[in-house]
Amino acid sequence: MDFAPTARAQQFHDLAQDFIGTRVVPELPGYLAEARAHPWQVPPVVETLKAEARAAGLWNLFLPDDRYGPGLSNTEYAPVAELTGRAMPLAPEVFNCNAPDTGNAEVLVHYGSDQQREQWLTPLLAGEIRSAFCMTEPGVASSDAANMAATATLAGDEVVLNGTKWWSTGIGHPDCRFVIFMGVTDPTAHKYRRHSMVLVPTDAPGVEIGRMLPVFGFFDEPYGHGEVSFTDVRLPADAIIAGPGRGFEIAQGRLGPGRIHHCMRAIGLAEVALELACRRATDRVAFGKPLANLGGNRERIAEARLAIDQARLLVLRTAWLLDQHGVAGARNEVSQIKAVVPRMACDVIDMAIQIHGGAGVSDVFPLAEMYAGARALRLADGPDEVHLGMVARAELHKYAEGVGA
Ligand SMILES: Cc1cc2nc3c(=O)[nH]c(=O)nc-3n(C[C@H](O)[C@H](O)[C@H](O)COP(=O)(O)OP(=O)(O)OC[C@H]3O[C@@H](n4cnc5c(N)ncnc54)[C@H](O)[C@@H]3O)c2cc1C
The missing domain is CATH 1.10.540.10 (Acyl-CoA dehydrogenase/oxidase, N-terminal domain)
Incomplete structure (x- = not known):
């Protein structure tokens, strides 16, 4: 390496x-x-x-x-x-x-038809339009992608969509022109072959954008994380990506490189937080000393540096594995970084907030918003526990196949 x-x-x-x-x-x-x-x-x-x-x-x-x-x-x-x-x-x-345009572009590159790429990938890569990914639903525990209950029913040469999604990042952007929707096509199939992914124009009849959800009060404008309802949305069946029943597979395939991107951006965020903490700790004086020299602040700053550098090495190793072996060859490591990096970023930003005192939780510094973004990453793309479960399964599998299965 x-x-x-x-x-x-x-x-x-x-x-x-x-x-x-x-x-x-x-x-x-x-x-x-x-x-x-x-x-x-x-x-x-x-x-x-x-x-x-x-x-x-x-x-x-x-x-x-x-x-x-x-x-x-x-x-x-x-x-x-x-x-x-x-x-x-x-x-x-x-x-x-x-994100989520990067993940949606990857889906179209890997699974899209020529016609789908022409219609959606070309303007997306030209930066002319934006997109959203509509998988999570308010009605079901969406950590488990197999749970999605919205439907994508085949009717002759059409597919008909029904259901409500939420946390659809990017749906508030005025240039958001299409979403990728996940819905059940064949409820009798194996649970990993029930769902389809469908390309849906945001102006299709029956698509309604509802409220935007705040993250600790931040709306992440102009992208937003919205609720979207689909009521008898009728589209040609060729709007299905890679054919019916491939939804779960596409959801899995979509998430390798995207997690590297999220994690590296979170490391950039943590670096900014550490930088702000060091400046505040050296510029501001209490009890006759710079804040850095009070209590355990020097160790906290050192621990933040160690944590960031360790996390970066883990992500680079994962990126390298992904380049060498593809998503399937780096699945365990992708779960590792998804669990490690957002937590690390939260800890570093939290330390920086504390060193800033009251200003840290205000809007005088960007730390509160940075914390909101890092904290949400512990849920977006699947919560920590799901990734820890994947890592544990791979680890235990080495000792007892029955436990790991
Ligand atoms: C800012 C933000 C942006 C998002 N963007 C998108 C998007 O663009 N598109 C989209 O479709 N979704 C998006 N999501 C949704 C996100 O992917 C889901 O919130 C996440 O997958 C968890 O699903 P859920 O909220 O239904 O939680 P649930 O499935 O109800 O889980 C709740 C909790 O149960 C626990 N849990 C779940 N599974 C396990 C397990 N196996 N072991 C132990 N504990 C477990 C965890 O503590 C978990 O947090 C976004 C979320 C946020 C916060």
Whole structure:
């Protein structure tokens, strides 16, 4: 395993670092203020920065396929994803590398038909439209993808959708033009062959966007996490991705690289929190000493550095395994990072909040919002416990197949 960046990876890293530092970070406070003032509208600076980033070659960096961008491997892209995590949520969209569009693009690349790619992937990769992923339902425990109860029923040459989804990230974006919907097609089939994934235009009759759900009071405008109802939505059957019954398989396949991206962005977030903590701890004085020299603060700062660096190494190893062996060959490690990194980011941000005193939980610093984002990551893409269960199963399997099964 060699984590030394290739010349190409170093080049993209340096280019992204410069662009984020000089163009994105200075625009971030204004962007956030505007997004709050006019939720569900896109601040104009986004299109300006997208055009500049695209011209600089910083576009669609997440796809390890040179038909769609520079074709960086997961290991090459991971450090760039970390950099984008330092300027959330603006940098990922500016590079056309934001979730859930990245995961949806991967689905279309791997499972879509030529016609589906032409209709949805091409404008998505051009940054002209956005998308959402509608799997989780309020009515069932959605940690278990096999539980989804919404229906995608075949009727002649059509598929008819019914059900309610929620936590559909990105559905509030004014450019969100399609969603990927998961529903039961054949309730009598094996539980992993019951569901289908369907491409649904957001303006299809019967699709209704409901309320947006806050995360600790933050709405993540202009993307949002919304409730969406589907009432007798009729679409041609060729809107089903890869044919009926493949939904569970696609849901599983979708989540490998996306978790690397989420984790590296969370590491970028943790780095910002540590940086803020160190500045506050050295600038501010209490009881005659800088905060850093009070109580256990030096150790807390050291522990944060250890935790971030350990987490990064684990993610890079996972990215490397993914590049070598594909999603199937890195499943255990993908679960490991999904459990480790959001918890680490929460701990580091929480430490930084504490060092900031009352200002830490206010809007004077971005820490409260950063904490909300990191905490939600312990649930999004499956809660910690599901991933720990996967790791335990792989571990126990070495000793007793009966326990591990
Ligand atoms: C900010 C945010 C964004 C999201 N974006 C999307 C999106 O774009 N699209 C989408 O479809 N969904 C999205 N989700 C939903 C997310 O994937 C689900 O919330 C998650 O999978 C858990 O499902 P649930 O909420 O139904 O919890 P439940 O399934 O009800 O689980 C509740 C709790 O039960 C426990 N539990 C569950 N399984 C186990 C287990 N095997 N072992 C031990 N304990 C267990 C865990 O503590 C878990 O947190 C998002 C969620 C959040 C918070």
